[in-house]
Amino acid sequence: MFSVTVRDHIMIAHSFRGEVFGPAQRLHGATFLVDATFRREQLDDDDIVVDIGLATQELGALTGELNYRNLDNEPEFAGVNTSTEFLAKVIADRLADRVQQGALGEGARGIASISVTLHESHIAWASYERAL
Amino acid sequence: MFSVTVRDHIMIAHSFRGEVFGPAQRLHGATFLVDATFRREQLDDDDIVVDIGLATQELGALTGELNYRNLDNEPEFAGVNTSTEFLAKVIADRLADRVQQGALGEGARGIASISVTLHESHIAWASYERAL
Amino acid sequence: MFSVTVRDHIMIAHSFRGEVFGPAQRLHGATFLVDATFRREQLDDDDIVVDIGLATQELGALTGELNYRNLDNEPEFAGVNTSTEFLAKVIADRLADRVQQGALGEGARGIASISVTLHESHIAWASYERAL
Amino acid sequence: MFSVTVRDHIMIAHSFRGEVFGPAQRLHGATFLVDATFRREQLDDDDIVVDIGLATQELGALTGELNYRNLDNEPEFAGVNTSTEFLAKVIADRLADRVQQGALGEGARGIASISVTLHESHIAWASYERAL
Amino acid sequence: MFSVTVRDHIMIAHSFRGEVFGPAQRLHGATFLVDATFRREQLDDDDIVVDIGLATQELGALTGELNYRNLDNEPEFAGVNTSTEFLAKVIADRLADRVQQGALGEGARGIASISVTLHESHIAWASYERAL
Amino acid sequence: MFSVTVRDHIMIAHSFRGEVFGPAQRLHGATFLVDATFRREQLDDDDIVVDIGLATQELGALTGELNYRNLDNEPEFAGVNTSTEFLAKVIADRLADRVQQGALGEGARGIASISVTLHESHIAWASYERAL
Numbered sequence: 195m196f197s198v199t200v201r202d203h204i205m206i207a208h209s210f211r212g213e214v215f216g217p218a219q220r221l222h223g224a225t226f227l228v229d230a231t232f233r234r235e236q237l238d239d240d241d242i243v244v245d246i247g248l249a250t251q252e253l254g255a256l257t258g259e260l261n262y263r264n265l266d267n268e269p270e271f272a273g274v275n276t277s278t279e280f281l282a283k284v285i286a287d288r289l290a291d292r293v294q295q296g297a298l299g300e301g302a303r304g305i306a307s308i309s310v311t312l313h314e315s316h317i318a319w320a321s322y323e324r325a326l
Numbered sequence: 327m328f329s330v331t332v333r334d335h336i337m338i339a340h341s342f343r344g345e346v347f348g349p350a351q352r353l354h355g356a357t358f359l360v361d362a363t364f365r366r367e368q369l370d371d372d373d374i375v376v377d378i379g380l381a382t383q384e385l386g387a388l389t390g391e392l393n394y395r396n397l398d399n400e401p402e403f404a405g406v407n408t409s410t411e412f413l414a415k416v417i418a419d420r421l422a423d424r425v426q427q428g429a430l431g432e433g434a435r436g437i438a439s440i441s442v443t444l445h446e447s448h449i450a451w452a453s454y455e456r457a458l
Numbered sequence: 459m460f461s462v463t464v465r466d467h468i469m470i471a472h473s474f475r476g477e478v479f480g481p482a483q484r485l486h487g488a489t490f491l492v493d494a495t496f497r498r499e500q501l502d503d504d505d506i507v508v509d510i511g512l513a514t515q516e517l518g519a520l521t522g523e524l525n526y527r528n529l530d531n532e533p534e535f536a537g538v539n540t541s542t543e544f545l546a547k548v549i550a551d552r553l554a555d556r557v558q559q560g561a562l563g564e565g566a567r568g569i570a571s572i573s574v575t576l577h578e579s580h581i582a583w584a585s586y587e588r589a590l
Numbered sequence: 591m592f593s594v595t596v597r598d599h600i601m602i603a604h605s606f607r608g609e610v611f612g613p614a615q616r617l618h619g620a621t622f623l624v625d626a627t628f629r630r631e632q633l634d635d636d637d638i639v640v641d642i643g644l645a646t647q648e649l650g651a652l653t654g655e656l657n658y659r660n661l662d663n664e665p666e667f668a669g670v671n672t673s674t675e676f677l678a679k680v681i682a683d684r685l686a687d688r689v690q691q692g693a694l695g696e697g698a699r700g701i702a703s704i705s706v707t708l709h710e711s712h713i714a715w716a717s718y719e720r721a722l
Numbered sequence: 723m724f725s726v727t728v729r730d731h732i733m734i735a736h737s738f739r740g741e742v743f744g745p746a747q748r749l750h751g752a753t754f755l756v757d758a759t760f761r762r763e764q765l766d767d768d769d770i771v772v773d774i775g776l777a778t779q780e781l782g783a784l785t786g787e788l789n790y791r792n793l794d795n796e797p798e799f800a801g802v803n804t805s806t807e808f809l810a811k812v813i814a815d816r817l818a819d820r821v822q823q824g825a826l827g828e829g830a831r832g833i834a835s836i837s838v839t840l841h842e843s844h845i846a847w848a849s850y851e852r853a854l
Numbered sequence: 855m856f857s858v859t860v861r862d863h864i865m866i867a868h869s870f871r872g873e874v875f876g877p878a879q880r881l882h883g884a885t886f887l888v889d890a891t892f893r894r895e896q897l898d899d900d901d902i903v904v905d906i907g908l909a910t911q912e913l914g915a916l917t918g919e920l921n922y923r924n925l926d927n928e929p930e931f932a933g934v935n936t937s938t939e940f941l942a943k944v945i946a947d948r949l950a951d952r953v954q955q956g957a958l959g960e961g962a963r964g965i966a967s968i969s970v971t972l973h974e975s976h977i978a979w980a981s982y983e984r985a986l
Binding site: 474476478479480538539540541542543544546547580581582583584585586587588 | 723724725726727728729730765768769770771773774775778827829
């Protein structure tokens with residue numbers, strides 16, 4: 195199995211609801227390093243998993259939808275906690291849609307799965323992995 | 327599949343028995359960065375894999391049992407080499423026990439597997455993964 | 459010249475005023491890795507620059523004053539942009555006060571200068587250095 | 591499942607053929623950090639996955655075959671793009687051969703799979719994983 | 723003293739002349755992580771050292787002049803070894819020119835010095851620092 | 855001012871004397887990442903600060919004198935605490951001797967200063983800098 199990973203980052207504000215979150219129930223923020231991994235069994239005709247330029251560009255477009263925002267005000271996230279693991283799934287699902295729409299090129303249709311890891315600090319990170 | 331990882335570290339002394347270890351048969355030591363990963367299929371009612379505060383606290387309690395010690399003198403490790411991979415299993419098994427005892431909260435009972443990675447330097451690390 | 463550095467982190471929300479900041483004028487947030495460095499010419503009687511335990515504890519107390527907050531609402535920061543470089547100075551100045559008050563121990567009175575580096579992402583960081 | 595990883599690096603020149611590569615069609619180069627991971631279900635009689643000294647030595651021998659070279663001139667890579675993911679497979683396959691030849695010791699015959707990750711920068715990396 | 727650093731990277735081919743370089747006399751390549759640091763005594767009217775967006779953009783323009791190239795073919799580097807430390811100076815000098823031309827904004831005219839660090843691997847890096 | 859840095863590491867056991875060290879008074883250990891930096895005003899005739907191969911080799915020889923040892927048993931360290939900052943000075947002084955003996959080549963005689971940084975974990979490190 196082959197994989198390729200590209201890294202970007204976002205800087206957002208948000209707050210959490212639930213006693214489990216302690217002081218993180220207050221409005222605060224985070225820098226998330228965003229690692230998007232694409233996996234497949236065989237390389238394409240160019241001997242690659244995915245066009246790393248297109249992958250970086252598409253990831254950048256998706257992180258641009260979240261970057262420099264207060265996620266508490268985004269209607270799509272109403273009623274959920276935008277935890278690190280939840281946001282990893284949001285980005286993975288959107289990337290999967292882009293692959294299926296052909297935005298990462300015809301060769302990328304061979305991608306079997308995607309995983310997204312968000313690093314919230316040097317001592318904590320979270321991931322979501324899904325099939326395509 | 328979702329995952330959350332938290333990092334801690336320990337500083338221990340130990341020695342190894344067996345020619346394969348060369349100069350590491352002498353009493354020496356290591357800083358181990360300890361990454362504990364919790365995996366599950368679905369997020370809990372708070373939209374998280376595990377309470378990251380409790381996970382950090384429990385990992386800290388377990389690393390505290392090993393930290394600042396000469397592992398050659400710990401009765402529980404008599405007769406084995408406390409290699410990086412062996413210690414990864416020790417911590418993973420203890421964490422699994424804590425999850426099953428409810429120490430990471432009721433929501434954490436949905437955790438499917440745990441892996442622990444110990445980094446012994448910038449150029450070598452080892453892991454152990456197990457189901458819960 | 460000797461130095462010792464300890465690392466902590468904070469997760470805050472804030473916004474900036476001024477066209478130069480572009481989309482960062484919106485309410486967003488950041489994880490800042492906070493590296494505090496203490497410098498001196500000679501080691502103290504214990505052969506150290508500073509008690510690393512006390513240094514970590516005092517840095518943790520200072521980062522605790524900022525952590526999980528919206529800095530736009532903190533009266534002490536009214537009228538300024540809480541840029542990465544500005545916050546580095548805030549923490550360095552507060553640490554300097556603590557050293558001078560004796561909070562890092564009598565031995566720490568020999569500390570000659572302090573610098574604080576805040577990493578806002580894997581591709582950007584800022585520092586402030588001052589004499590004591 | 592246990593694993594052990596060791597890191598080395600290579601510095602090579604190469605170029606790519608195919609419009610998808612844009613400016614990387616020109617002769618350029620890369621430092622690849624090379625992480626080789628060995629996995630197995632049970633530790634061997636020395637309580638390890640593999641002799642980390644031998645693993646480092648064998649990985650070094652393999653990276654030495656590629657290091658400080660223009661891969662465009664290597665006959666074995668004629669007609670393919672030496673992409674990061676392709677090179678990960680080259681190194682993984684060669685390591686697998688070495689394990690099967692007994693070069694990593696008798697104990698290493700229990701290794702179940704190998705994966706190799708090549709980091710081409712702080713924002714992009716690729717992997718290949720295979721059974722033994 | 724305040725500083726701000728931004729990171730970019732380049733991937734180049736080159737070779738060295740001189741026995742001291744051993745196998746690096748062959749055509750090979752490198753990924754250089756490029757860290758550009760701007761220092762000044764006082765923050766500007768926006769409470770910053772430099773507009774981090776402009777700094778990133780200008781650094782990107784300068785690295786774009788070197789990226790994906792065989793430096794052996796660049797007339798400007800004829801007769802010198804494009805060592806890591808030499809390239810750090812090239813980029814620092816060009817950045818200094820850009821600051822003096824006003825490309826980093828009027829506020830950036832207060833910048834007192836620039837340093838550039840190039841990481842050629844996880845175990846070797848080089849820097850050049852100069853006044854403005 | 856130019857600089858070049860090379861990284862190695864050591865794994866040692868030791869203990870500390872003095873109440874300030876708390877649990878670190880027990881025999882424990884550490885992995886120290888060892889970064890050695892060489893600084894000079896002008897590059898030598900090969901356009902470098904120092905032969906990076908020789909620098910790596912000499913640093914390796916010096917770390918080999920400490921590696922896989924219990925520092926409590928080394929006569930040269932009797933009566934002192936082998937703190938991270940103390941060990942940084944030990945290695946810097948020994949490197950300086952080697953430069954002055956010509957072990958890093960004739961070109962290296964232009965080196966103006968040396969600094970050594972020891973990372974004891976991901977959250978603590980120490981340095982010593984001296985003129986040559």
